[in-house]
Amino acid sequence: MPTLSILNPYYIDIKKRKILLHLTRAYTNLLRRFGLNIYSKPIVLLVSALFSSASIFSCYQIIRIIFRLQGFLRRRQRKNNHNPLESSESLRADFYGKERYHRRQRVIFVPYKNRHLEVCLNPTNYDRYEHDRLIFKKFMKEHESISEPGKRPSSLMIESKFLTKLYIIWKHILVPEVFHKNTYLLLTHIAFLITRTWMTLLVTKLDGQIMKDLIGFKIKLFFRDILYWFLFAIPASYVNAAIKYLTKRLALNFRTNLVRYCHDIYVNPRVAYYKLQYNYNKLPEYELSYKTVDQNIVEDISKFSNSLTSLFSSLGKPAIDLVFFAIYLRDNIGTPSIIAILANYLITGLLLKQKSPNFNRMWKKRTQLEGIYYNYNLNLVTNAEEISFYKGVRFEKSKVLGIFRDLSDQIKLEISQRFGYQLFEDYVLKSVWPALGYFFAGLPILFSSEKNGYLTDSTSNMKSFIVNKRLILSMADAGSRLMYSVKDISGLSGVTDIVFTLLVNLHQVHDVHFQYGLTNSQGNGFTSNYKIHSYVSQSQLANGNTEANTANNGINGTIQYSYPGLRMEKSPVIIPSPAGIKGRLLLNNITFNISKGQNLLILGKNGVGKTAIIRIISELWPLYSGLLSKPDSNDIYYVSQRPYFIDGTFRDQIIYPLNYSQMLRKGYTDDVLIGYLNEVGLGYLLERFGSLDFKPGLSDLNNVASGNSNSGNRQQDPDVIEEIAINGKVVQVHDSYVPGPLDGRKTWFSLLSGGERQKLIFARIIFHHKQLIVMDEPTSAVSYDYEESLFSSLEGRKLTFITISNRRSLLKHHNFLLELQQDGHAKFSKIDEEYLKHFENTQSEIKYLEAELRNMDKLKKREIELQKLLDGYEWPQEEKSSKQIVSNC
Numbered sequence: 031m032p033t034l035s036i037l038n039p040y041y042i043d044i045k046k047r048k049i050l051l052h053l054t055r056a057y058t059n060l061l062r063r064f065g066l067n068i069y070s071k072p073i074v075l076l077v078s079a080l081f082s083s084a085s086i087f088s089c090y091q092i093i094r095i096i097f098r099l100q101g102f103l104r105r106r107q108r109k110n111n112h113n114p115l116e117s118s119e120s121l122r123a124d125f126y127g128k129e130r131y132h133r134r135q136r137v138i139f140v141p142y143k144n145r146h147l148e149v150c151l152n153p154t155n156y157d158r159y160e161h162d163r164l165i166f167k168k169f170m171k172e173h174e175s176i177s178e179p180g181k182r183p184s185s186l187m188i189e190s191k192f193l194t195k196l197y198i199i200w201k202h203i204l205v206p207e208v209f210h211k212n213t214y215l216l217l218t219h220i221a222f223l224i225t226r227t228w229m230t231l232l233v234t235k236l237d238g239q240i241m242k243d244l245i246g247f248k249i250k251l252f253f254r255d256i257l258y259w260f261l262f263a264i265p266a267s268y269v270n271a272a273i274k275y276l277t278k279r280l281a282l283n284f285r286t287n288l289v290r291y292c293h294d295i296y297v298n299p300r301v302a303y304y305k306l307q308y309n310y311n312k313l314p315e316y317e318l319s320y321k322t323v324d325q326n327i328v329e330d331i332s333k334f335s336n337s338l339t340s341l342f343s344s345l346g347k348p349a350i351d352l353v354f355f356a357i358y359l360r361d362n363i364g365t366p367s368i369i370a371i372l373a374n375y376l377i378t379g380l381l382l383k384q385k386s387p388n389f390n391r392m393w394k395k396r397t398q399l400e401g402i403y404y405n406y407n408l409n410l411v412t413n414a415e416e417i418s419f420y421k422g423v424r425f426e427k428s429k430v431l432g433i434f435r436d437l438s439d440q441i442k443l444e445i446s447q448r449f450g451y452q453l454f455e456d457y458v459l460k461s462v463w464p465a466l467g468y469f470f471a472g473l474p475i476l477f478s479s480e481k482n483g484y485l486t487d488s489t490s491n492m493k494s495f496i497v498n499k500r501l502i503l504s505m506a507d508a509g510s511r512l513m514y515s516v517k518d519i520s521g522l523s524g525v526t527d528i529v530f531t532l533l534v535n536l537h538q539v540h541d542v543h544f545q546y547g548l549t550n551s552q553g554n555g556f557t558s559n560y561k562i563h564s565y566v567s568q569s570q571l572a573n574g575n576t577e578a579n580t581a582n583n584g585i586n587g588t589i590q591y592s593y594p595g596l597r598m599e600k601s602p603v604i605i606p607s608p609a610g611i612k613g614r615l616l617l618n619n620i621t622f623n624i625s626k627g628q629n630l631l632i633l634g635k636n637g638v639g640k641t642a643i644i645r646i647i648s649e650l651w652p653l654y655s656g657l658l659s660k661p662d663s664n665d666i667y668y669v670s671q672r673p674y675f676i677d678g679t680f681r682d683q684i685i686y687p688l689n690y691s692q693m694l695r696k697g698y699t700d701d702v703l704i705g706y707l708n709e710v711g712l713g714y715l716l717e718r719f720g721s722l723d724f725k726p727g728l729s730d731l732n733n734v735a736s737g738n739s740n741s742g743n744r745q746q747d748p749d750v751i752e753e754i755a756i757n758g759k760v761v762q763v764h765d766s767y768v769p770g771p772l773d774g775r776k777t778w779f780s781l782l783s784g785g786e787r788q789k790l791i792f793a794r795i796i797f798h799h800k801q802l803i804v805m806d807e808p809t810s811a812v813s814y815d816y817e818e819s820l821f822s823s824l825e826g827r828k829l830t831f832i833t834i835s836n837r838r839s840l841l842k843h844h845n846f847l848l849e850l851q852q853d854g855h856a857k858f859s860k861i862d863e864e865y866l867k868h869f870e871n872t873q874s875e876i877k878y879l880e881a882e883l884r885n886m887d888k889l890k891k892r893e894i895e896l897q898k899l900l901d902g903y904e905w906p907q908e909e910k911s912s913k914q915i916v917s918n919c
């Protein structure tokens with residue numbers, strides 16, 4: 031009964047099985063009609079290639095869905111049980127001293143097609159870098175010890191240095207765990223390489239078979255084998271494409287790992303990017319040029335990743351080919367022939383290596399020169415206006431051409447050295463090896479058919495010859511590719527040196543006990559920044575080479591945080607160098623103390639060390655001795671001598687280093703910022719640059735995401751093109767966005783005048799409203815009347831500030847004065863009413879004297895004019911003689 035059949039659970043299965051069987055039968059019949067065997071290798075390969083791609087694609091999709099689900103659940107969980115340790119306020123301040131690291135997962139929006147994707151960034155594990163630093167340090171120590179005179183390293187050690195460096199980078203950065211996605215990619219890559227070699231073997235056999243069909247006039251078999259050839263091409267192309275894809279993917283993954291690693295220790299609160307210029311290495315080969323760090327990170331890391339991954343193909347493929355083909359050929363041409371072929375490869379390989387020029391050194395030199403050339407061009411672009419004013423075109427042109435000449439000379443040298451070697455290499459690899467291949471391929475036919483009566487059939491002879499010849503030529507090709515990849519290895523070795531040197535230097539600078547070139551052995555044993563110690567006396571400091579200095583070569587100043595004002599006590603200002611406390615002393619013991627609400631003016635001539643004091647306060651330079659008490663780093667705002675602007679909107683220039691969403695979270699709106707701009711006298715710029723060159727960026731999306739779309743004069747297009755759910759909020763992505771008056775994007779530094787730049791920085795100071803503001807020549811380009819109003823704004827807000835300046839006119843805005851003398855001494859005094867009165871009296875006296883001087887100048891000029899008139903006057907005779915008498919008198 032039909033109902034019963036449907037109820038039967040096996041009914042559907044039986045039906046399905048029947049359909050499957052029917053389809054299989056139809057498929058085999060179709061193949062048979064073309065004379066194809068379904069179990070033949072090309073067919074099996076084709077089907078498995080299709081099947082494996084379908085399964086890989088499905089697995090990938092399933093994994094993506096799982097990850098998305100996991101992210102969603104994690105966010106929901108975080109929202110439900112709010113963990114204070116994971117909140118944005120949870121900061122780390124243990125091992126890193128005063129440094130703070132966000133441990134929270136961050137969500138950013140990445141534009142994709144016409145929508146924005148939500149991307150989660152996991153928190154960085156900084157402990158990892160502390161661990162890795164010791165590994166790099168150990169390597170350097172060992173290397174330094176073997177480089178000492180009398181301890182010459184063996185050549186093996188030098189050779190293995192490259193492998194050790196590569197191993198360290200590999201193990202700690204490229205593939206940090208065994209079960210890492212890069213491990214899977216690498217294994218898949220190797221599997222595909224083996225498959226390709228096996229397929230080459232199959233194609234070679236098929237080639238011989240086709241030749242045999244042709245010579246034996248087997249038309250049907252000939253067409254069948256041609257069809258096999260076509261079918262074979264599909265999985266073969268798939269494998270080739272997969273190898274290329276995996277090579278590129280792996281290179282990108284390696285690059286990403288390396289770049290993230292470098293950025294984590296290069297751009298972080300320990301300001302390695304600044305301190306790197308003060309790093310020195312005992313071994314010159316590990317000296318990093320500060321000027322080429324950008325090139326190292328941007329280009330050399332990419333080159334390293336590409337050459338490492340392409341080496342898998344260029345070295346792995348021929349190596350696998352050699353093994354496979356040798357095993358297969360051993361059955362056809364015998365073991366002695368195979369040994370002879372391999373011995374030939376080995377001997378010529380060694381010969382070629384001996385003749386090979388040092389490509390590694392040449393490559394390193396060329397890369398260095400390329401970097402210098404690139405940086406010089408960059409310098410031209412950055413300082414275009416200054417160079418034009420100075421009319422420095424001729425000078426710059428001759429300089430840049432000189433640099434390019436050095437580069438082209440190096441390339442010429444490289445090309446000419448390559449030429450001789452290439453000649454020899456091509457002769458051996460492209461002529462000698464294939465000729466020997468023909469010889470060995472012919473051996474079994476020549477000898478077997480004559481002596482043993484074996485292989486008498488000419489078509490079989492032909493097939494055997496074709497297969498052997500192709501395999502031996504492929505072997506020769508594999509061998510030559512191995513030889514060529516020796517060059518790749520030396521290229522990789524050069525770029526590994528560069529990347530390793532970069533990492534060594536970054537770790538040295540990222541060290542919490544960074545000693546500005548001093549090694550620990552030069553310092554005081556276990557060196558520690560900012561520990562309490564007995565002070566070095568002034569006379570000892572001035573002397574420079576006393577016993578106390580030798581003992582306290584390290585950095586021994588004490589820094590106290592959370593201080594409401596600013597205090598320095600007996601702190602010397604020394605230019606950081608490997609000489610440590612014995613380095614160039616700019617200022618002797620600086621001592622001053624200001625409390626909250628008090629302001630300090632630091633005056634001094636050019637080059638006396640005013641900015642150097644700020645460098646010490648901001649911990650860019652070390653405090654070799656003495657005491658520094660200051661508020662927490664986050665409560666101080668520093669203003670540098672040269673205003674800094676970023677590539678962003680007008681708003682970004684005011685709120686830097688905050689971003690737009692952070693600004694909104696703090697409760698600020700564009701209207702408030704516009705108020706600040708008017709206060710510093712830059713309101714007129716809003717009209718001029720308001721919404722010029724507006725481009726919607728991530729900040730605009732963040733604005734919408736945070737739900738604060740009503741900021742100032744902003745309007746929004748009601749057309750919503752998409753809605754995304756982020757942390758439980760619905761984010762609307764708008765098709766168009768009408769920019770507000772602070773949305774203009776310009777190259778701000780070159781666009782604003784010197785005075786405008788400084789006024790804009792004042793708007794920034796007012797916006798941030800920090801506990802302490804340290805300013806270096808903030809009004810040097812501002813007119814006196816505006817200087818008055820800018821400082822009055824700060825005073826009106828009761829801000830505590832320190833100003834470095836050359837202008838005594840600023841005295842009235844400060845409570846204390848620190849006058850720096852050329853001899854390295856400093857005088858700290860209070861600026862009270864009496865002082866100001868005295869100063870004003872002195873000023874007016876100076877003005878009076880200046881006016882007198884001017885008058886005297888005028889009188890002198892008048893006298894000279896009269897004298898000239900007298901000289902040129904035609905005196906009557908008797909008057910002339912009386913004039914003569916007068917002048918003689």
Ligand SMILES: Nc1ncnc2c1ncn2[C@@H]1O[C@H](COP(=O)(O)OP(=O)(O)OP(=O)(O)O)[C@@H](O)[C@H]1O
Pocket residue numbers: 605616634635636637638639640641642643671
């Ligand atoms: N990295 C360095 N290496 C060597 N010397 C340095 C270094 N940095 C600064 N100096 C020197 O230290 C001295 C003080 O520099 P600083 O920038 O503090 O001067 P300043 O008093 O602020 O001068 P100005 O008023 O001209 O800005 C200068 O002679 C300068 O050349």
